[in-house]
Amino acid sequence: ELKVEQNPLFLSMQEGKNYTIYCNYSTTSDRLYWYRQDPGKSLESLFVLLSNGAVKQEGRLMASLDTKARLSTLHITAAVHDLSATYFCAVHSHNAGGTSYGKLTFGQGTILTVHP
Amino acid sequence: GAGVSQSPRYKVTKRGQDVALRCDPISGHVSLYWYRQALGQGPEFLTYFNYEAQQDKSGLPNDRFSAERPEGSISTLTIQRTEQRDSAMYRCASSLVARRVYNEQFFGPGTRLTVL
Numbered sequence: 001e002l003k004v005e006q007n008p009l010f011l012s013m014q015e016g017k018n019y020t021i022y023c024n025y026s027t028t029s030d031r032l033y034w035y036r037q038d039p040g041k042s043l044e045s046l047f048v049l050l051s052n053g054a055v056k057q058e059g060r061l062m063a064s065l066d067t068k069a070r071l072s073t074l075h076i077t078a079a080v081h082d083l084s085a086t087y088f089c090a091v092h093s094h095n096a097g098g099t100s101y102g103k104l105t106f107g108q109g110t111i112l113t114v115h116p
Numbered sequence: 117g118a119g120v121s122q123s124p125r126y127k128v129t130k131r132g133q134d135v136a137l138r139c140d141p142i143s144g145h146v147s148l149y150w151y152r153q154a155l156g157q158g159p160e161f162l163t164y165f166n167y168e169a170q171q172d173k174s175g176l177p178n179d180r181f182s183a184e185r186p187e188g189s190i191s192t193l194t195i196q197r198t199e200q201r202d203s204a205m206y207r208c209a210s211s212l213v214a215r216r217v218y219n220e221q222f223f224g225p226g227t228r229l230t231v232l
Contacts, residue, residue, distance in 0.1 A: 042226060043159070043223040045222065048220055088158050090159075101171075102166075102171060102172060102211075102221075103161045103164065103172060103175070104149075104161060105161065106158030106160070107158055108158055109157070
């Protein structure tokens with residue numbers, strides 16, 4: 001059974017600082033996603049990572065994937081208050097029979113709070 | 117264009133009642149997914165469809181839960197004889213086609229179910 005673990009679960013940052021959120025998963029996967037969720041809102045897709053060594057950047061966020069280590073990171077550069085949200089990684093899985101390609105298993109989420 | 121819509125947004129019901137939750141995916145999206153999200157947790161996969169075919173229902177907790185998508189568009193998640201432990205946010209997502217390599221799931225606003 002695929003397990004996805006994020007750490008830290010809670011992250012309090014000062015504006016202007018850098019930090020990294022880690023996402024470990026237990027079995028091989030071909031896709032990993034990062035989502036953002038604001039309080040009371042739905043999930044917003046941030047990144048899709050497809051291959052080993054993949055790196056994607058959008059603004060102050062950069063995501064990377066190491067499939068051999070089964071690890072993805074979400075790096076935050078020079079944090080600003082607008083980045084305060086909950087961040088989820090989600091790992092795609094499909095069954096051995098090849099009939100199911102749609103399942104995402106999510107991590108617990110990292111609650112990020114950026115202080116002035 | 118319009119995103120994924122869900123109705124009702126809030127549903128309060130008494131234990132033992134049946135409820136039906138509706139999802140209207142993004143136009144043209146072939147794959148539709150149902151997730152359940154408990155407070156403070158990541159979404160948990162329930163089931164998914166390609167067109168009208170239910171491809172994977174491995175996440176449905178028990179036989180009180182069922183889902184259908186008869187015409188390959190709108191989907192209904194039905195919970196029979198609701199119990200208090202069914203209280204959660206039920207989220208629907210859709211994507212172009214689950215099997216495509218670069219597949220992104222777009223989430224709806226969710227239905228908050230409260231069972232008294």
